[in-house]
Amino acid sequence: MRVISIGPYVSEFLDHNILVLFGQSAPDELAEFAVIHDGGTFQGSLVIGDSICVGSECATVLAIGPVANKNLELLGHLVVKFSGETEPEMPGDVCVEKVPIPSIEVGTIITIVGEQP
Numbered sequence: 001m002r003v004i005s006i007g008p009y010v011s012e013f014l015d016h017n018i019l020v021l022f023g024q025s026a027p028d029e030l031a032e033f034a035v036i037h038d039g040g041t042f043q044g045s046l047v048i049g050d051s052i053c054v055g056s057e058c059a060t061v062l063a064i065g066p067v068a069n070k071n072l073e074l075l076g077h078l079v080v081k082f083s084g085e086t087e088p089e090m091p092g093d094v095c096v097e098k099v100p101i102p103s104i105e106v107g108t109i110i111t112i113v114g115e116q117p
Contacts, residue, residue, distance in 0.1 A: 002037060023037060047114075063086050068093065
């Protein structure tokens with residue numbers, strides 16, 4: 001996924017260790033607080049142990065809400081919480097290691113990497 005735009009309120013979420021991703025079909029009111037990407041070719045489902053990488057910085061997935069994979073598949077939408085939690089707070093949450101969120105700008109590549117065997 002390549003970042004194509006960054007909403008004006010994204011920094012407020014980043015300050016709370018939350019990265020909101022949406023595909024290009026995001027409604028304007030949601031795009032205001034989301035990082036909009038050009039889609040991707042993610043196949044399968046996100047599973048615990050996968051990594052979400054922003055540029056070259058990666059964080060391991062620790063918890064996945066019950067609707068997170070469906071949101072990703074249908075809307076390109078993920079709510080990634082860099083919290084270190086092992087239980088999602090909301091059904092669409094994906095919790096990853098508590099690490100600083102890397103800098104994001106237009107053109108940044110965000111990838112999902114499957115767990116290594």
